[in-house]
Amino acid sequence: MxxxxxxxxxxxxxxxxxxxxxxxxxxxxxxxxxxxxxxxxxxxxxxxxxxxxxxxxxxxxxxxxxxxxxxxxxxxxxxxxxxxxxxxxxxxxxxxxxxxxxxxxxxxxxxxxxxxxxxxxxxxxxxxxxxxxxxxxxxxxxxxxxxxxxxxxxxxxxxxxxxxxxxxxxxxxxxxxxxxxxxxxxxxxxxxxxxxxxxxxxxxxxxxxxxxxxxxxxxxxxxxxxxMESLLPEFSAFGTVREPAGSALPGIAPSNVYRCADGQAVIGGNGDSIYRRLMAAIGRPDLAEAPDLASNAGRVARIDEIDAAITAWTVQRPVDEVVAVLQAVSVPAGRIYTVRDIAADPHYRARQMIERxxxxxxxxxxxxxxxxxxxxxxxxxxxxxxxxxxxxxxxxxxxxx
Incomplete structure (x- = not known):
């Protein structure tokens, strides 16, 4: 500086x-x-x-x-x-x-x-x-x-x-x-x-x-x-009891943890334009341009197919490559941090989030x-x-x- x-x-x-x-x-x-x-x-x-x-x-x-x-x-x-x-x-x-x-x-x-x-x-x-x-x-x-x-x-x-x-x-x-x-x-x-x-x-x-x-x-x-966000109004309006969904974010797609060749990566592709960039990056233009997947509701209906496509791409690559490719096209993605990752991360240091x-x-x-x-x-x-x-x-x- x-x-x-x-x-x-x-x-x-x-x-x-x-x-x-x-x-x-x-x-x-x-x-x-x-x-x-x-x-x-x-x-x-x-x-x-x-x-x-x-x-x-x-x-x-x-x-x-x-x-x-x-x-x-x-x-x-x-x-x-x-x-x-x-x-x-x-x-x-x-x-x-x-x-x-x-x-x-x-x-x-x-x-x-x-x-x-x-x-x-x-x-x-x-x-x-x-x-x-x-x-x-x-x-x-x-x-x-x-x-x-x-x-x-x-x-x-x-x-x-x-x-x-x-x-x-x-x-x-x-x-x-x-x-x-x-x-x-x-x-x-x-x-x-x-x-x-x-x-x-x-x-x-x-x-x-x-x-x-x-x-x-x-x-x-x-x-x-x-x-707890929409928990109560969804029950009040529809009688819906929200259930656990593991690493996914229910009703918002795609957003999950995906297996990689050497670990796992978090990917949030749940914005409409972000989703299209994500599908293009993983070589699935068919899913990027499908009319019924242009909005969140359509993607939620086909989330198993979308998650499978993302996993087929991530599982062949190490976490660092997955994150680098997606961040380069402005798709939110990151590794699952341990405290060792936190302590070594230059962004934490630059933001003074770790003090001695x-x-x-x-x-x-x-x-x-x-x-x-x-x-x-x-x-x-x-x-x-x-x-x-x-x-x-x-x-x-x-x-x-």
């Missing part, structure tokens, strides 16, 4: 992120609540994470560890300050109430009723801080007949309709290897917080100088259900970059994940104990 084409670094204020000055208190553990806190922190919010004494957030011990701490922790808790408080004690709860009175946002993902049992419900916290936005993430939401049931992402993905569609027809459903329900709920929670901040800013008045806060109630199953940090215990570690990318006020990794209780004295030292 030449100097004249190098990106101009943002001014110092912008480098702090668009949420600089926002103070967030994170009480949640594991995935959904902390992922929401991570996302706000990535864009400049000051996130104070409350952890229980002893082991702290259980995520510190999940999956692969380095020097006794999960490397996952290094992603989930970057840009946060760790404060140890025992919420089972009145002293710990008093400190939380005092901190919440100074914060803009509080995040919790406990079972509904837990915060109220601790004397930390929205009525109590809102009395001390009317502008507080309380993000509450739970399996089934704060109301309804299922509110008191324990809820994990694995159950939410099933109740939300996703799990039924995952896998091969006639076989038991499979799960994605990550907790999609938690992450989807966290992202919906972040959207809710940003909307509530906008509403709070619009409600500023002499009686409410900081504006009015509110509760953002996110249920894991609802976050999953919100992403050095953890508190000295490990040089590649971690995911910041999403989304903002041109003027980008997010950043300002601090690495904290050790347990690293900031307890810093945060509480000016407060009577």
């Amino acid at each position: 030449t100097a004249e084409h190098a990106p101009v670094p943002p001014p110092a204020a912008a480098a702090r992120g668009p949420l600089a000055g926002l103070k967030v208190l994170e009480l949640g553990q594991l995935i959904a609540g902390p992922f929401a806190g991570k996302t706000l922190g990535d864009f400049g919010a000051d996130v104070i994470k409350i952890e229980p004494p002893g082991g702290g957030d259980p995520l510190r011990q999940w999956r692969l560890l380095h020097e006794g701490t999960s490397v996952w922790w290094q992603v989930q808790s970057r840009n946060k300050r760790s404060v140890v408080l025992d919420l089972r004690t009145e002293a710990g709860r008093a400190d939380v109430r005092a901190l919440a009175a100074e914060c803009d946002v509080l995040i919790e993902n406990f079972k509904p009723g837990t915060m109220e049992k601790w004397g930390l419900g929205p009525e109590v916290l809102g009395a001390d801080n009317p502008g507080l936005i309380l993000l509450r993430i739970s399996g089934y939401g704060q109301t309804g007949p299922c509110r008191d049931l324990p809820g994990f992402a694995v159950v939410a993905e099933a109740m939300g309709g996703l799990r039924h569609l995952m896998g091969e027809p006639g076989r038991a459903p499979v799960r994605a290897g990550v907790s999609l329900g938690d992450t989807l709920a966290a992202l919906h929670g972040v959207i809710g917080v940003l909307l509530a901040l906008q509403a709070r800013a619009a409600s500023v008045s002499p009686e409410a100088p900081r504006g009015r806060g509110q509760v953002v109630d996110v249920a894991l199953y609802e976050a999953v259900f919100n992403c 940090i050095v953890t508190a215990d000295g490990l040089a570690l590649d971690v995911p970059g910041i999403v989304p990318r903002l041109s003027a006020t980008p997010g950043s990794i300002r601090t690495v994940a904290p050790t347990l209780g690293q900031h307890t004295d810093e945060v509480l030292r000016h407060r009577p104990r």
Whole structure:
């Protein structure tokens, strides 16, 4: 990259992120609540994470560890300050109430009723801080007949309709290897917080100088259900129960995973003009020009024939050749990436989607970059994940104990 084409670094204020000055208190553990806190922190919010004494957030011990701490922790808790408080004690709860009175946002993902049992419900916290936005993430939401049931992402993905569609027809459903329900709920929670901040800013008045806060109630199953596209209206209109379809995309053709000589490739040829280019590239002009295949509905009716034609071409070629030929004629195609492919991909690096940090215990570690990318006020990794209780004295030292 030449100097004249190098990106101009943002001014110092912008480098702090668009949420600089926002103070967030994170009480949640594991995935959904902390992922929401991570996302706000990535864009400049000051996130104070409350952890229980002893082991702290259980995520510190999940999956692969380095020097006794999960490397996952290094992603989930970057840009946060760790404060140890025992919420089972009145002293710990008093400190939380005092901190919440100074914060803009509080995040919790406990079972509904837990915060109220601790004397930390929205009525109590809102009395001390009317502008507080309380993000509450739970399996089934704060109301309804299922509110008191324990809820994990694995159950939410099933109740939300996703799990039924995952896998091969006639076989038991499979799960994605990550907790999609938690992450989807966290992202919906972040959207809710940003909307509530906008509403709070619009409600500023002499009686409410900081504006009015509110509760953002996110249920894991609802976050999953919100992403289920045409599932419900198709059932409502036609009585159609959508079934699993393996690697294909039902009702949209052709879009599938195709065998190659040395692996598999994903090909999406489901636009009308894209389909014609795809058929020309694989040497099937007859299928490209067939009148009944000019639109998606006709292709869906003959999808087995189309998939067989594509497979007959791909199976004779290595993945790299298949992808190169199709990309050259603007047909979306790609290999099935493992993390090894991701780590080696120059596009990831060019987009700064892989960043190198050095953890508190000295490990040089590649971690995911910041999403989304903002041109003027980008997010950043300002601090690495904290050790347990690293900031307890810093945060509480000016407060009577």
